[in-house]
Amino acid sequence: MLAFWTIATPLLGALLVWIIGMANDRLMKWVAVLVSVATGVLVVKLLLALPAHLPAGHGYFWIPNEAIKIGFNLTGMGVWVAAVAGVVGCLAVIFSLKYMEHYETDYPPTRYYFFTVLFIGSMIGLALTDNLLVLYLFWEMIGFCSYILIAYFYKDPKAVFSGTKAFVVTRLGDIGLLAGIIVLWHATKTTNIFEILDLAGTGQIDTLTLGLAGFGFIMAAVGKSAQFPLHVWLPDAMEAPTTISALIHAACLVNAGVYLLALTYPLFVMVVWWAPLVLWIGAITALLAGILALIEYDIKRVLAYSTVSQLGFMVAAVGAGGIFASQFHLVNHAIFKALLFLCAGAIVHAIGTRDLREMGGLGRKMPLTRITCAIGVMALAGIPFLNGFWSKDLILESIVMAGDWAAVPLVLLIVSAFLTAAYSLRMYWMAFAGARPYEKEAHDGPWQMSVPLVLLAMGSLLFWLAVGFYSTQASADVLYHTMPHMSLQHLVIETLHNTGLMVIAGLIVVVWVILGIAWTRAGQAFSPKDPWADALTETKFGFDAFYNTGVRMLTDFCRNLTRLQTGDINYNAAAAALGLVILLLLLVNN
Amino acid sequence: MWNAYWIAVLFLFSLGIYALIFRHNLFHLILAIELMAKALCLGVLVAGSQHGGGLLSVSETMVITIILIEVATTAIALSLVVSAHKHTGSMDIAALRRLKG
Structure with a gap:
């Protein structure tokens, strides 16, 4: 019942927001906040109630003639993804109260809150269902909601173009997902993911079927998670309101692809080429996006490329079989990326520009934003001992464990880890440090903006201490994946004893110090002025063509x-x- | 099974389709649709009489219903023809190609 209400609350709540929005805007906003907070509370309660021990074959009949049932997927993996969507979503809605006030005269707020709540609800539904057809429906719903929300500033042709682009590119992936589901249904006569996993485990699905479906699922994940070569839509999606960018990047949209790959990993790993392909896609994406983030000037697009790069890490981890590492990084990334986006939102709200070259020296004027942003950047760069450090090391470790065939992608990923450190420091440095203080008026946001920032910053600092709790809940009822039980002690000892990883982490810190000193001496950070740099980031290495x-x-x-x-x-x-x-x-x- | 009735049904129906495709006069088109509908009525009756299970009465009732409904649709269609004629000043369907404005 709890699982049902966790999905139903945001979906019905969105309807309520719409109805009340016809009468009263103020009341509608508070209803939206109430609904999203209730969703956050419910999803955390659901997480704490694990393991749920749902009986096999439970569920409601949906299409009785074909024996298609709808049930819940209350395994640890799904519930964690839902929890991230619910909690980060609720913080983003609270942040929106102040952030979106500015635009309300031009754009009706009901549309914003209705689709935001619907977006959160659809993502929770996607994570908590065990039926691939229902998963596909929610998959399309998050695609549609993101299209509407990216194109929210519909009087701006650029925003409309970006929204359409996101829709068209992810649609290409959706075709793959639908084709994959149909192929699997044709072979097994069921759309229940666990029944399909059972059948595949006993070798009752032939390799051709698995290969076709596996390719379709890769297409879907590549589209939704903005992986190479379909990464072109995510940087342009920055035309959305910043809160929506935070939601898309951290909580709702892009995690779906990684989650889908992780969920179906035991199914397709029997196909010889599947896991290496996933690993290569992830590694190439991480590297390309890392390079682009280093030469970009728009603060939101830097963060967008960094998301693409970090998603590349997660996808690569799935390819190497590190399901635990990829899912742990998903949660950590959601926390620090939501923090960074909301910081960017606070900056944009304060000074009204997204160009890093026009910032600099903001630190004095916005101390709270500066501190929280510094924490987020350190977590992103993988500085010990913030949450990003632990999960990134787990990913690299899982790729080392995968064997010799993963050697080249491993090198690519290590290079991208250094690129991550460089571009994250560059972004922070250009915004907050810099030689001269910021001249014009700028100040921290009101409480609706600071509370989510502080909460997320504390999460980035401290969430890794809860790794024991994370792994206990994440391995609840997980039958088909190997989820190690990882206590805090275990994690710390294992990571600190791994010489290679510690050397990398140490080198990252050294790179930070050197770059920081060099940029402070030169008075400016790495800022290529050649036209090719602009062209490169504008066309995403030419893939826009x-x-x-x-x-x-x-x-x-x-x-x-x-x-x-x-x-x-x-x-x-x-x-x-x-x-x-x-x-x-x-x-x-x- | 292939008796004169069925041939009549087919002939009337094909005549209707032929007129629908090759005629340009709005009034002729309505006549063509009427013709096809009547062919169908006849078809329903023939099928009912050949079934042999006393289904003729059922098909007769249905045909009467069809005719009744058709009277209504024809009346509406004719009124549309009148207003189209007022609008364009001709009975030619080529004048109705652009439905805009």
């Missing part, structure tokens, strides 16, 4: 297709008659 060509071909095709639409009744009647003939022939043949 593929998107543009694809969209142009599609629109041309559709434009040509409209010639069939003559408006002449005679032609339409002829087409209807032709259709009738075809239908009759089909019936006769059957």
Whole structure:
């Protein structure tokens, strides 16, 4: 019952927000906050109630003729993803109260809060269902909500273009997911993920089916989690309100792809090429996005590239079999990335620009934002001993354990770890440090903005201390994945005894110190002025060309297709008659 | 099974489709649709009489219902023709190609 209400509260609550929004905007906003806080509380309660020990074959009949049932997936992995969505979502909604006030005269707030709450609810539903068809429905819902919210400033053509781009690119992946589900259903006659895992475990699904479905699922995850080569939509999605960017990057949208890969890992690992492909995609993405983040000037786009890069780490970990590492990094990343985005939101709210070159010396004026942002940046860079350090080390360790075939991706990922340190320090340095203090007026936000910042900063500092709790809950009822039970003591000893990892962590700190001294001496951070740098970040290493060509071909095709639409009744009647003939022939043949 | 009735049904129906495709006069199109509907009515009756299980009465009732409904739809269609004629000043469907404005 608790699981049901965890999904139903935000979905019904969104409806309530919409209805109340027709009458009163002020009341509507507080209802939205109430609903999202209730969702956060419910999802945490659900997490604490693990293990749930749901009986096998539970659920409600949905399509009785095909014996399709809807049930819950209350394993630790799913519930953690839902918990991240619920808790970070609730903080983002609270932050929005002040942040979005500024735009309310131009854009109606009801649309914002309705879709935000619906977005959170859909992500929770996606994580908590055990039926692939229902998962697909929620998958489409988060895609649709993100499209609306990215294009929220609809009077700005750039925002509309970015929203459409996100929709089109992720749609390409969705086709893969649907095709994969159909292929699996065709072979097994069930859409329940656990039944499919059972059948695959006893070798009742042939390799061809698994290969086809596995490729489709990779397509889906690559689209949704913005991996190479479909990474083009995420940086452009920065046209969204900053709170929505935080939600998309940390809680709701991009985690879905990583979660899907982790969930189906035991199914597809039997296909020889599947895991290496996933590992390579993740490693290449991490490296490319790391390079782009280093030469970008828009603070939100730096964070966007950093998300793409960190997602690359998680995907690579799944490919290497480190399910625990990837899921742990997912939670840690959600905490510090939400923090960084909300910090960026506080900066944008205070000074009204996103360009790093126009910032500098903000530290004095915004002390709270500075401290929380410093914590977030350290966690992102993997400085010991914040939460990002532990999970990134776990990922690298799992790739080392995978064996020799993972050697090249491992090198790519280590290089990206150093790039991460460099670009995160560069972002912080350009915004808050710098030679001269910021001249114009700037100040920290009100309590609606500071409370989420402080909570998330504490999470980034301290969440790794709860690794014992994390792993106990994450391994609850997990039957098909190997989830190690990791106590805090175990984690610390294992990491500190791993010489290679400690050397890397030490070198990252050294890189920080050297870069910090060098930039302070030079008076400016690494800032390429050549036109190629702009072109590179603008086109995401030229991959925009593929998107543009694809969209142009599609629109041309559709434009040509409209010639069939003559408006002449005679032609339409002829087409209807032709259709009738075809239908009759089909019936006769059957 | 293939008797004269069925041939009549097919002939009337094809005639209707032929007119629907090749005629340009709105009034002719309505007549064509009427023709097809009547062919269908006849088809329902023939099928009912051939079933042999006393289903003729059922099909007769249905045909009467069809005719009744058709009277209503034809009346509406004719009123649309009148207003289209007022709008465009001709009975030619080519004048109705662009439904905009």
